[in-house]
Amino acid sequence: MAEAVLALEGLHKRFGALTATDDVSLTLRPGEIxxxxxxxxxxxxxxxxxxxxxxxPDAGRILLGGEEITGLSVAAxxxxxxxxxxxxxxxxxxxxxxxxxxxxxxxxAGHSFRFWKPAERDPRLIEPALAALARMGLAHRAWxxxxxxxxxxxxxxxxxxxxxxxxxxxxxxxxxxxxxxxGSARLTELLESLRLEVPILLIEHDMQAVFRLAERISVxxxxxxxxxxxxxxxxxDPQVRDAYLGE
Amino acid sequence: MTDQTPSGTLPGDLPARPPRRxxxxxxxxxxxxxxxxxxxxxxxxxxxPYYVTLASRLxxxxxxxxxxxLALGYGGMxxxxxxxxxxxxxxxxxxxxYHAFDATAFMGMFPGSDNLLVLWPIAMLACGxxxxxxxxxxxxxxxxxxxxxxxxxxxxxxYFANSWPTYGGQDGLPIYIRNQLPGLDTQDPLTFFLICFAxxxxxxxxxxRLMGSRFGAALTMARLNDTRLAxxxxxPYPVRLVSFVxxxxxxxxxxxxxxxxxxxxxxxxxxxxxxxxLMVIVILGGVGRLYGPLAGAVLYxxxxxxxxxxxxxxxxxxxxxxxxxxxxxxxGVMGWLAGREPHG
Ligand SMILES: Nc1ncnc2c1ncn2[C@@H]1O[C@H](COP(=O)(O)OP(=O)(O)O)[C@@H](O)[C@H]1O
Ligand SMILES: [Mg+2]
Numbered sequence: 001m002a003e004a005v006l007a008l009e010g011l012h013k014r015f016g017a018l019t020a021t022d023d024v025s026l027t028l029r030p031g032e033i034x035x036x037x038x039x040x041x042x043x044x045x046x047x048x049x050x051x052x053x054x055x056x057p058d059a060g061r062i063l064l065g066g067e068e069i070t071g072l073s074v075a076a077x078x079x080x081x082x083x084x085x086x087x088x089x090x091x092x093x094x095x096x097x098x099x100x101x102x103x104x105x106x107x108x109a110g111h112s113f114r115f116w117k118p119a120e121r122d123p124r125l126i127e128p129a130l131a132a133l134a135r136m137g138l139a140h141r142a143w144x145x146x147x148x149x150x151x152x153x154x155x156x157x158x159x160x161x162x163x164x165x166x167x168x169x170x171x172x173x174x175x176x177x178x179x180x181x182x183g184s185a186r187l188t189e190l191l192e193s194l195r196l197e198v199p200i201l202l203i204e205h206d207m208q209a210v211f212r213l214a215e216r217i218s219v220x221x222x223x224x225x226x227x228x229x230x231x232x233x234x235x236x237d238p239q240v241r242d243a244y245l246g247e
Numbered sequence: 248m249t250d251q252t253p254s255g256t257l258p259g260d261l262p263a264r265p266p267r268r269x270x271x272x273x274x275x276x277x278x279x280x281x282x283x284x285x286x287x288x289x290x291x292x293x294x295x296p297y298y299v300t301l302a303s304r305l306x307x308x309x310x311x312x313x314x315x316x317l318a319l320g321y322g323g324m325x326x327x328x329x330x331x332x333x334x335x336x337x338x339x340x341x342x343x344x345y346h347a348f349d350a351t352a353f354m355g356m357f358p359g360s361d362n363l364l365v366l367w368p369i370a371m372l373a374c375g376x377x378x379x380x381x382x383x384x385x386x387x388x389x390x391x392x393x394x395x396x397x398x399x400x401x402x403x404x405x406y407f408a409n410s411w412p413t414y415g416g417q418d419g420l421p422i423y424i425r426n427q428l429p430g431l432d433t434q435d436p437l438t439f440f441l442i443c444f445a446x447x448x449x450x451x452x453x454x455x456r457l458m459g460s461r462f463g464a465a466l467t468m469a470r471l472n473d474t475r476l477a478x479x480x481x482x483p484y485p486v487r488l489v490s491f492v493x494x495x496x497x498x499x500x501x502x503x504x505x506x507x508x509x510x511x512x513x514x515x516x517x518x519x520x521x522x523x524x525l526m527v528i529v530i531l532g533g534v535g536r537l538y539g540p541l542a543g544a545v546l547y548x549x550x551x552x553x554x555x556x557x558x559x560x561x562x563x564x565x566x567x568x569x570x571x572x573x574x575x576x577x578x579g580v581m582g583w584l585a586g587r588e589p590h591g
Contacts, residue, residue, distance in 0.1 A: 052478070078480035090478070092471035100475065103468050107480030112465045113489070119461040165480060 003066060004029055005199050006051070006082075006169045011060035013046060013223075020046040021057065022223035028169055033191070033200045035214035037207075037234075039243070043223040044203045045087050048171050051201070052084045053077045065168060079107060083162030083198070087173040089154045091146045097157050098142040101129040104164040132164035133157075136190055152183040156190065163194070170200040176209055184209055211235075219243070272585040276538045283541070284444060291437040299436040300508070305548040306443040307505045312528040312540030313450045314497030319526065320535030321458055322490045323470030327394045328381065328401030329525050332374040332495040334517030336502025338408065339370035341420040341512035348423060361426045363433070363507075367500060374499025375492050377404075382491035386484060398519060405517040419513025426507050433507070443504055447541070450497045455537055457493070466490050470535075498525070527565070531572055533579025536588060542580040 004027035013021035020043040028034050036044055049055035051062055053074040062070045069077050078084075083104075091100050102125045106112055109124070119125055133139045136156040141149060149157065155175050162170055175191070176184040188209045191200065195213075204210050210217065210231075217234045219227040227237045234240055269277075283306065290298035311333050318324045343366045346352060346359020353359065360366060385396040409417045425433045433439050457463050465486045468476040473483040506512035515521065524547070532543025550568070554561035576583050 054474075073482060074477040075480050075482040078478055084478055086474075090472060090474045092468055092475055094471065095467070099464065099467075103464060103476065103481065104479040106461050106464060112461055112481050112486065114461045115457055116460055118459045119464050120459060122461075125461075161475070161479065 004063075005065060006201065007063040008047075008051065009061040009063070011047070011050060011057045011062070013043075013050060013055065013057050019223045021050065024060070024220070024223070024225055026218050026225065026228070028199045028201050030199055031196055032215045033195055033202055033213045035202045035204060035210045035217045036220055037204065037210060037217060038220035042220040044220055045173055046223075047220070048084065048173050048201075048203065051171055052082060075107075078165060079110075081166070081168030082171065083165050083167030083169070084171045085155075085158035085162055085173060085175055087177065087203075089158055091154060091157060091161070093147040094145055096143045096145055097138060097149060097153075097160075098126065098129050098133060100146060100157065101132050101161050101164045102126065104132075104161050105129050108165050129164055132160045135163055135194075136160040137186075152179050152187075155179060155183075156187065159187075159190070163198070167198055170194070170198050172200055173203045174205060175202070176204060176206045188212060272588075275581075275585040279538060279541060279545075280448070287437065287440050287444075291440075296436045299440050301548070301552065303436070303440045303443045303508050304505075305544050306440065306447050307501050307508060308525075308528065308548065309541045309544035310443070310447040310450050311498045311501035311505070312525050312532070312544055313447065313454060314494045314499075314501060315525045316494075316529050316535065316540050317454055317457070317497065318491050318494035319529055320539065321454070321463070321470065322466050322487055322494070324386070324487060324491060325394050325526075326385075326397045326491070326494075327519070327522050327526065328397035328399075329495070329498050330517050330519065330521035331381070331401040331404040332378060332499040333502035333505070333521055333525070334408065334512070334514070335374050335377055335404065336370040336499030336504075337506035337512035337516045338414065338420070339373055339499075340366050340426055340503040340506040341422055342414055343369070344422040344424070344426055345414065345420055361424065363426045363428045366426055367503060370499050370503040371496040374495045374502075378492045378495030379488070382488045382495075386487050386491065398522070401517065401519065401522055405514055405519070408514045408517055415513070417514055419511055419515070422506060422510045422512065425510065439508065443508070446500060446504060450501075451537055451541075453497070457490075458537075462486070462489070527569055531569060531579055533581035536579065536581045538585070539579055539581045542584065546580055 006028040008024055008026050011021050011024045024047060036047070038044055046055060050057045053072060057070070061068055064080055064082060069080060105125050105128045106119070130139055130142060133142050136159055138153060138156055138160055141153060146154065146157065159172065159175060176187055179187060184206050191213055194200065202214065214231065216230060218225050219234060219240050221243045226243060227234060227240045283302065287299045287302035315326065315329045318326050342353060343360045347361040349359070351359065381397065381400045385393055385400065388396055414420045427433055428442065431438055433442070465476060465481050469483040469486050476483050502516060505516070528543035528547050529540055531546050532539030532541065550561060550565050554564055572579055578587055
């Protein structure tokens with residue numbers, strides 16, 4: 001079995017009396033989509049925040065490509081290849097879509113303290129950004145301000161932003177939220193096509209999408225992983241049906 | 248996938264990018280600069296040096312505001328302490344002239360100089376270092392705390408200048424003979440105006456170039472959404488700090504020129520009124536717009552000159568204008584004259 005791209009080891013996080021992450025260990029392997037499901041308030045977003053570096057875990061380790069990144073900043077983790085999308089889109093609204101993507105290309109190239117050469121028409125930034133946008137079906141919207149994009153387009157744009165960084169692992173927090181069946185199906189297809197390019201840790205409520213995409217599923221309830229396995233295992237797990245699938 | 252990609256993705260023929268034209272905005276900007284250059288020349292020819300000096304003052308205030316605009320407008324860092332750099336630049340010019348005149352040395356070590364080619368780099372360096380110090384601390388905070396900390400630092404500099412008797416303390420320091428630029432007569436009002444004008448144009452050109460660069464893209468993102476910037480892999484803090492330092496250096500150079508224009512530097516250049524005045528000018532003109540500081544300075548100086556002659560309460564009208572801009576014309580005078588920026 002290939003070595004995990006991303007590994008969490010015994011993560012703990014408390015908010016006062018609330019345990020948001022309770023001894024979570026999981027891995028993301030090359031070429032896989034690993035889905036993380038669970039009811040609202042289970043601690044899924046909190047977990048993503050700890051992996052991405054915007055929250056510090058109280059205990060535990062996070063490894064990317066075998067190297068510990070637990071103490072690194074958000075930006076340092078991103079430079080090492082951690083791409084992320086947010087549950088609530090976080091984009092620069094007045095800027096054209098492509099400028100949101102170009103900043104990731106620029107960060108990847110490591111050239112942000114260049115003060116003179118025009119960047120907005122630099123093909124070394126524009127071309128990879130356009131490629132990432134095209135990957136998500138957004139090339140025709142490249143120069144449209146984010147504020148004018150539809151909700152679905154924004155969700156896809158966030159993924160394009162992450163893709164432009166040439167990530168080693170993607171963390172997607174409910175990318176299909178609010179998309180409707182058609183949009184969900186479309187995004188599912190796009191994510192399917194990314195699988196071999198970059199492994200994805202996917203948080204999603206859309207069960208159809210999850211069962212279709214994920215090789216492995218972990219179920220988080222009250223901060224704890226209560227079940228783990230492939231789609232069939234999860235579907236049959238009585239504890240999961242009880243706590244989450246509600247059947 | 249290829250059907251999504253617009254045709255012609257080759258470099259030099261970039262897709263779907265709206266072409267650039269001079270347009271209304273470009274025309275307004277060009278006219279503004281042309282008037283700023285032509286009117287003082289005309290005033291000089293017609294024998295009105297007072298207006299030439301007034302134009303120099305306007306130009307330097309605009310240049311100081313161009314510096315502030317880089318931090319406040321483009322970087323979203325609401326500095327309420329830019330008078331510190333304006334005044335420090337002024338004091339460098341004043342102290343250099345003082346020691347050159349006396350043939351003594353600054354702190355017993357550095358001889359004075361009245362050569363602007365020496366004084367300007369020193370002024371910019373000093374302001375850059377001060378801003379590095381102040382910025383390094385202040386930029387750990389944001390919002391109201393940032394405003395208050397920048398103000399507090401500037402007040403420290405103000406009281407320090409007030410209580411340093413060698414350089415005049417609260418009485419200030421005269422510059423008896425305007426500092427020199429080899430080959431030019433800086434005493435001549437028009438020559439000095441042209442130096443100021445060149446300074447303003449350079450500061451604006453630098454800002455424009457900077458904001459179009461990769462660094463500018465990062466700074467813009469730091470202002471609009473620093474989570475996005477960090478998530479992309481760029482740490483916002485050093486980007487902000489560097490722009491804060493450059494901003495202070497521009498304002499400091501304007502301050503050095505301003506002291507030479509007035510033949511005088513005093514703690515009033517360091518006071519919070521000065522910081523506020525620069526902020527008002529940036530906001531009046533249009534926050535984060537290249538020509539905003541110039542437009543704001545024109546409006547400010549016009550009101551001060553025209554209304555100030557009629558009533559000592561002219562600042563009441565300034566306040567009302569500011570209120571109007573903040574409430575009804577969020578993009579300032581430039582937004583009103585030239586329309587919205589395309590984006591950013
Ligand atoms: N910064 C915070 N401070 C305090 N409590 C928090 C914070 N962030 C999340 N929580 C709480 O932690 C729990 C898990 O939240 P979250 O990770 O957003 O859940 P999910 O994404 O699974 O819906 C919730 O009860 C939430 O209220
Ligand atoms: Mg969540």
